[in-house]
Amino acid sequence: MAIQSTETQESLREMLQEFYGRQIQKTADLETNACCDVDTMAKHARVVSMVPAAATEKYLGCGSPIPDDLPTLKGLTALDLGSGSGVDAMILRFYLGPNGHMIGLDMTGEQLELARRSGVEFMQKLNYDPGSLEFVEGFMETADGIPDESVDLIISNCVVNLSPRKDLVFETMHRVLKPGGEVFFSDIVADRRTDLMDDEILVAECLGMAPYVHDARDMLQDAGFTDPRFFSRRRLAPNQRVLDRGDLTNFDSVIWRAFKLPDMDRRCEDYGQIAVYKGNMAGSPATFTLDEGHVFEAGRPMSVCRNTARMLMETRLRAYFEVTGATKHFGLFADCGTESAAALDSENSGACC
Template sequence: MEQSIKSKLSDSEIKEIVKERYGKCAETGMNIASSCCAIEASKSSGFATDHGLYTQEDILLIPETALSLSRGCGNPTGFAALQPGEIVVDFGCGAGVDVILASQKVTPNGKVIGVDFASEMIERAKQAIEEAGTSNTVEFRISDLDQTGLPDNFADVVMSNCVINLCPDKEDVYREVYRILKPGGRLAISDVVYTEKVDANVHERFQSTWAGCVGGAIDKESYFGVIRNIGFTEVNLVAQHLLASKELDEMACCPGAEYTPVPDEEDVAVTQNKIASIKFTAIKPTISD
């Protein structure tokens, strides 16, 4: 099932739209209830970890600044098997939820680098890190994900939570991930993909506004195809959760209806259970592999 209608928006237009939405959300969104799905889903599922969500212990470690701006669809630190001393890069770190959780796991000698192109989000993340008291193991970088400026063969782990669906060129982003990972380094990713074909007109309408975390999503096979073509191996699906109507409502106007046009109710209704949040790991092979 391949579903790849080309968006009428150019790649640079899409990036500007996304940056502006999340920038505005960081400035004004701390009192708004919407949170995509990871935090709310964690609470409503009794903090279940089997779907790759946050545990109650995780949530207690995160200051309100980061929690209220959390817009993820999983919990990469829950399945990344992070070890003390590791270097971790969070692609699209937002207000820093996963940076904080990762920093607790890699301390004392490790490091976490949060990358995001919305400078307002990075400001919130810095504030949250101060509040969490974990600033000594953390750095931030305001940058596009397809050109981070980080060194080659640098990171033990690249994680990302509900971000790459927003990027117009997934291949460019995963090439950058591959470049900065050490041989033997690993991916821990939560993201949104299509698991079933939807009507082409509906798909096109989602794409036309780059609707939340749905407008830029591609089908699961193509997504894993990109990762394998770049050279990642041992791609392992940790969990998959089909998005039902309420979750899809929120996902389709992430980071919130105040920032993103709300898609047609019927379009959302016919798409429910055809889009999933997935959690997966993969490896950049060593030369001997």
């Protein structure tokens, strides 16, 4: 990844602050279709109905960064990097329950103001401690003020692509997460290294600096997330502004899932382990999806690599699985989540809005 001068990074930040703070007042003001996902709104309609309209009208996400395993979220401390108008932070705050704590972080004053105002109204409806939903000013590359190993879950929605120093963003995620904690974030990735940075609209609307998928994966691994997985992937419709430049880059809206677990295997290794989903997660009696390569059917034994076994047994998911085996090594494990993350071959699924 090319690292830009501090001056270039500073002017990029100013451009983005102007764009998100003043230029864009609502989702419909966007020119492209990358940051306009409707999944979250539909999936969490009941909670969204409590979120003030001023915030939902300025929702600029590209996926739903709320993990499906809702019952496991109770009491967690969570952080939303680039929280914008605060919609995802408010939705997640609801699922964290009365004892949870939610922090939204953003660098744009107007976004923070809107999120804070909306958050006060939202928390009155929830009747939770108002101090347990905070919106703080900061840069996701450093997240100053967020202590080391203080957060259980990090989410983010269509923001990481905007950073010229994604390596630092991933290092910061790793720093602030507790051991066993997770990043679950939605973002745009490209099937090649692009040359679109001179187009401010493409940059601000999340395509121009979208990372080449393999670079993103390498950076996550270098930061300590040894085995990042895709929870989901959706191909964006071809973008006319990009095509007009004679550029055939494909963009996907993806959800990354990565756990902070020390000494994970660099490849999927077979230790003869079998995992069984107990079917005891409220709302998911039949199946549990860990990632796009691992959908567990309740009660059905499934061979898993050691990394997957650890994701199930050394995290908040442990109450829902039984894992046996792990006596000796049988070589490489075929077709694990790591392999699926290496490919970017989704079919086109049409425009996102």
